[in-house]
Amino acid sequence: MHYGMCCLCVLQPRAVNVDLQTDATLQVDISDALSERDKVKFTVHTKSTLPNFKQNEFSVVRQHEEFIWLHDSFVENEDYAGYIIPPAPPRPDFDASREKLQKLGEGEGSMTKEEFTKMKQELEAEYLAIFKKTVAMHEVFLCRVAAHPVLRKDLNFHVFLEYNQDLSVRGKNKKEKLEDFFKNVVKSADGVLVAGVKDVDDFFEHEKTFLLEYHNRVKDASAKSDKMIRSHKSAADDINRIASSLYTLGTPAMFKFEFEFTSSVVESGLLRFCFIALQKIEARVAADEDLKLADLLKYYLRESQAAKDLLYRRSRALVDYENANKALDKARAKNRDVLQAETSQQLCCHKFEKISESAKQELIDFKTRRVAAFRKNLVELAELELKHAKGNLQLLQSCLGVLKGNT
Amino acid sequence: MCLSSSEPASLPAEDISTNSNGPKQDLLFDEDPEDLFAEATEEVSLDSPERDLLLSDGPSPAITPITPPTSVITPCIGHSLLRIKFEQFQTCFLQIEEEEGGDLFDMNISVSDPEKVGDGMNAYMAYKVTTKTSMSVFKRTEFSVKRRFSDFLGLHSKLASKYLHVGYIVPPAPEKSIVGMTKVKVGKEDQSSNEFVEKRRSALERYLMRTVKHPVLLKDPDVLQFLESSDLPRAVSTQALSSAGLLRMVNKAADAVNKMTIKMNESDAWFEEKQQHFENLDVQLRKLHASVESLVCHRKELSVNTAQFAKSAAMLGNSEDHTALSRALSQLAEVEEKIDQLHQDQANADFYLFSELLGDYVRLITAVKGVFDHRMKTWQKWQDSQMLLQKKREAEAKLQFTNKPDKLQQAKDEIKELEGKVQQGERDFEQISKTIRKEVSRFEKDRVKDFKTIIIKYLESLVQTQQQLIKYWEAFLPEAKAIS
Numbered sequence: 001m002h003y004g005m006c007c008l009c010v011l012q013p014r015a016v017n018v019d020l021q022t023d024a025t026l027q028v029d030i031s032d033a034l035s036e037r038d039k040v041k042f043t044v045h046t047k048s049t050l051p052n053f054k055q056n057e058f059s060v061v062r063q064h065e066e067f068i069w070l071h072d073s074f075v076e077n078e079d080y081a082g083y084i085i086p087p088a089p090p091r092p093d094f095d096a097s098r099e100k101l102q103k104l105g106e107g108e109g110s111m112t113k114e115e116f117t118k119m120k121q122e123l124e125a126e127y128l129a130i131f132k133k134t135v136a137m138h139e140v141f142l143c144r145v146a147a148h149p150v151l152r153k154d155l156n157f158h159v160f161l162e163y164n165q166d167l168s169v170r171g172k173n174k175k176e177k178l179e180d181f182f183k184n185v186v187k188s189a190d191g192v193l194v195a196g197v198k199d200v201d202d203f204f205e206h207e208k209t210f211l212l213e214y215h216n217r218v219k220d221a222s223a224k225s226d227k228m229i230r231s232h233k234s235a236a237d238d239i240n241r242i243a244s245s246l247y248t249l250g251t252p253a254m255f256k257f258e259f260e261f262t263s264s265v266v267e268s269g270l271l272r273f274c275f276i277a278l279q280k281i282e283a284r285v286a287a288d289e290d291l292k293l294a295d296l297l298k299y300y301l302r303e304s305q306a307a308k309d310l311l312y313r314r315s316r317a318l319v320d321y322e323n324a325n326k327a328l329d330k331a332r333a334k335n336r337d338v339l340q341a342e343t344s345q346q347l348c349c350h351k352f353e354k355i356s357e358s359a360k361q362e363l364i365d366f367k368t369r370r371v372a373a374f375r376k377n378l379v380e381l382a383e384l385e386l387k388h389a390k391g392n393l394q395l396l397q398s399c400l401g402v403l404k405g406n407t
Numbered sequence: 408m409c410l411s412s413s414e415p416a417s418l419p420a421e422d423i424s425t426n427s428n429g430p431k432q433d434l435l436f437d438e439d440p441e442d443l444f445a446e447a448t449e450e451v452s453l454d455s456p457e458r459d460l461l462l463s464d465g466p467s468p469a470i471t472p473i474t475p476p477t478s479v480i481t482p483c484i485g486h487s488l489l490r491i492k493f494e495q496f497q498t499c500f501l502q503i504e505e506e507e508g509g510d511l512f513d514m515n516i517s518v519s520d521p522e523k524v525g526d527g528m529n530a531y532m533a534y535k536v537t538t539k540t541s542m543s544v545f546k547r548t549e550f551s552v553k554r555r556f557s558d559f560l561g562l563h564s565k566l567a568s569k570y571l572h573v574g575y576i577v578p579p580a581p582e583k584s585i586v587g588m589t590k591v592k593v594g595k596e597d598q599s600s601n602e603f604v605e606k607r608r609s610a611l612e613r614y615l616m617r618t619v620k621h622p623v624l625l626k627d628p629d630v631l632q633f634l635e636s637s638d639l640p641r642a643v644s645t646q647a648l649s650s651a652g653l654l655r656m657v658n659k660a661a662d663a664v665n666k667m668t669i670k671m672n673e674s675d676a677w678f679e680e681k682q683q684h685f686e687n688l689d690v691q692l693r694k695l696h697a698s699v700e701s702l703v704c705h706r707k708e709l710s711v712n713t714a715q716f717a718k719s720a721a722m723l724g725n726s727e728d729h730t731a732l733s734r735a736l737s738q739l740a741e742v743e744e745k746i747d748q749l750h751q752d753q754a755n756a757d758f759y760l761f762s763e764l765l766g767d768y769v770r771l772i773t774a775v776k777g778v779f780d781h782r783m784k785t786w787q788k789w790q791d792s793q794m795l796l797q798k799k800r801e802a803e804a805k806l807q808f809t810n811k812p813d814k815l816q817q818a819k820d821e822i823k824e825l826e827g828k829v830q831q832g833e834r835d836f837e838q839i840s841k842t843i844r845k846e847v848s849r850f851e852k853d854r855v856k857d858f859k860t861i862i863i864k865y866l867e868s869l870v871q872t873q874q875q876l877i878k879y880w881e882a883f884l885p886e887a888k889a890i891s
Contacts, residue, residue, distance in 0.1 A: 206728075210726070210728050213726045214723075214726050214727065217719070217722050217723040217725075217726045218723060220719045220722065220723075221716070221719040221720055221722070221723045223719075224712065224715045224716040224718075224719040225716050225719075227712045227715070227716070228709065228712040228713050228715070228716045230712075231705055231706075231708045231709035231712045231713075232709055234705040234708070234709075235702060235705040235706050235709055238698055238699075238701045238702035238705055239702065241698040241701070242695065242698045242699060242702065245691060245694050245695040245698055246695070271862065274866070278869075367728075367729065370729075370732075371729050371731075371732050371890060374732055374735075374736075374890065375732070375735075375887065375888075375890040375891075378735060378739065378887040378890070379884065379887045379888055381887075382880050382883050382884040382887050383884065385876065385880045386877060386880045386881060386884070389873045389876040389877045389880065390873075390877060392869070392873045393870060393873040393874060393877065396866050396869050396870045396873065397870060399866060400863065400866050400867065400870065403859065403862065403863055403866070404863060
């Protein structure tokens with residue numbers, strides 16, 4: 001699957017790499033995105049040789065709710081019970097960033113022009129980073145769907161890609177949200193029940209045990225990595241402030257009074273530059289860790305949940321099958337509605353077997369994808385960390401060279 | 408010339424001709440052409456009559472061999488250490504320095520071995536103060552004594568009362584901390600109280616080194632006694648809640664009020680400029696200090712969070728069923744664990760090198776500002792005497808026309824006395840002005856040196872961190888690539 005260049009020129013590197021196969025018959029990407037006050041508009045661009053579409057290349061504008069609608073339609077579709085439904089992208093959340101920008105605007109009077117410009121640039125960069133991420137995550141969702149042999153043929157998906165009007169999927173109203181909530185509660189209670197039943201099939205038994213534990217651990221790792229990265233960002237912010245202070249201390253006004261940290265203008269300027277560069281590097285380290293580590297973990301948190309959901313659905317189908325068997329036995333014993341019971345039992349059996357078959361393949365694919373994604377991201381993480389550390393080292397050593405040379 | 412009494416203003420001049428060290432240049436009158444503050448210092452020749460009045464610190468009259476200049480600050484973090492021990496920072500902080508063309512300052516003081524003495528609320532920490540020196544003003548070359556915190560405060564209090572009002576920048580003592588000390592007294596053996604003791608020990612060491620680096624203070628008998636004699640009378644008046652303590656607070660408040668009401672006719676632009684300069688410096692340093700403290704805090708947090716993440720990653724690696732990926736994740740966990748230790752060490756460096764230095768300077772600048780204030784007070788005193796003299800002269804003039812010979816005589820006597828006072832007041836004012844100029848120049852030079860030294864050390868610590876990071880990630884990379 002190609003990740004096309006978007007007008008923002010921001011989607012390299014990708015936030016999450018799920019290493020999907022290239023396929024020329026259907027290529028989907030988000031070519032542009034616009035952030036408005038309370039919503040984000042994504043331009044979904046499709047290139048396809050499939051006969052289902054009227055044109056070979058076309059674009060539509062979609063909002064987050066429409067992605068959710070598409071995802072939910074997959075989940076609710078019984079035919080897809082045997083597949084891992086690609087997890088829905090998280091809602092774009094610019095609240096924190098917007099709040100910070102607002103606070104900055106309010107506090108403009110209390111800081112110097114340089115400080116204000118600097119902070120503004122920082123916050124704008126942060127906003128842009130969040131924006132890039134949300135675009136990437138929405139794109140990954142679409143790409144996963146497009147790569148899936150069955151889901152790519154889904155009618156709703158085609159409508160999503162092609163219909164150039166608003167899909168009018170209003171946000172769920174209160175009643176529907178409540179229904180969802182209860183559904184989830186029931187599911188998790190069921191989930192516990194079902195998880196307790198030992199599976200005859202070794203493969204699925206192993207997968208169940210594995211996924212339950214794995215999911216929890218990914219959740220924990222994701223939370224801890226977020227915390228770690230936040231601390232890193234705070235430290236980078238501090239270095240930023242230190243650099244600003246040094247800048248103020250080193251300005252010509254201060255030179256007039258013969259104050260500098262060092263005995264020459266060159267050294268003072270060098271120090272300032274050094275700290276500013278240090279800060280940039282720290283910030284970049286935090287950002288890269290965020291991208292390669294935190295986002296990876298978050299994505300696999302969602303995917304492992306989707307895999308668990310698949311297992312749950314299979315277990316449910318198994319329970320239904322077993323219940324149908326029992327009903328059939330009962331019916332035969334009472335010699336009443338036997339045909340009905342037989343049909344029902346056959347349906348359940350068929351459903352269960354179908355799910356089992358596709359589930360097996362899905363889970364194997366999941367593992368392959370997971371291993372590949374982790375490998376790619378861990379390698380890239382290590383490479384980036386090395387790059388930054390080496391850059392830091394060079395910077396510090398040249399700075400030291402000048403300072404010590406002037407002693 | 409050296410100070411042999413505690414009254415600095417009334418020194419008899421030493422016979423300079425017996426000074427066998429030759430016409431060596433005085434420390435304070437450094438003629439270094441690169442000295443940015445050269446214009447601020449005054450040149451005084453050895454035969455100048457003003458020398459009597461100036462509190463110089465010329466070479467000791469005893470015959471001391473001219474030792475060859477020692478090397479500059481010894482880098483003690485030359486070899487690569489995995490853990491950057493912050494004790495090393497302290498001993499390197501103000502080691503043997505070469506003073507250009509002046510008397511060799513060769514002294515190293517270390518404060519070590521904090522020991523808890525006593526129990527409960529009467530307990531205190533005793534510190535070992537070790538001095539190593541080859542300077543002649545000391546009887547021995549190496550000696551140590553036991554001192555407690557209030558002893559340091561007592562020393563500072565004595566020096567302040569002797570020298571502040573004549574314009575010397577007396578280094579301020581480390582701050583008291585009732586909370587910190589109570590924890591130690593109560594016997595909490597946890598990390599925070601250990602950190603507190605270490606912080607204090609380091610601060611005491613820096614305080615002493617700064618004090619002895621001052622050429623005048625070094626020769627003060629109280630300082631010598633503090634460093635050398637095994638017994639020291641307890642300084643009771645340093646307790647915060649004592650009557651002396653309360654008196655100090657009242658005086659401070661009174662001073663603050665007075666400062667606001669003194670309107671000095673500043674005839675010397677240099678002083679006005681410098682005062683403004685120190686005001687600005689104060690603000691900027693405080694800001695910088697706050698940022699660095701914040702950095703220390705966040706780095707410590709980062710260290711904790713990295714450790715937690717490492718554990719989590721290890722767990723994840725355990726549950727991962729793909730062997731190679733599992734191994735890689737465990738390796739990642741190990742790397743992160745090592746990195747967390749790095750963050751911890753870096754935070755300590757941030758703190759002990761950078762943050763504490765800034766804190767010291769914020770307090771030093773307060774002392775500098777105090778010295779400027781004293782000058783204002785001295786001026787005020789002089790002006791007051793002048794005004795009083797004026798009044799008395801007017802009164803005397805009136806008395807001339809009355810027939811009261813004894814009253815007239817009394818008036819004349821009073822006037823004579825006042826004239827003397829006015830002259831003294833003027834001399835005092837000029838004296839303190841001169842002293843401040845020298846002090847400020849010395850202070851600025853030291854400050855620049857201090858900061859440069861510390862910044863170099865700090866950058867070196869950062870270099871070490873980066874080198875370690877490179878090692879760790881380079882070891883990890885092949886593991887990550889090995890995932891198939």
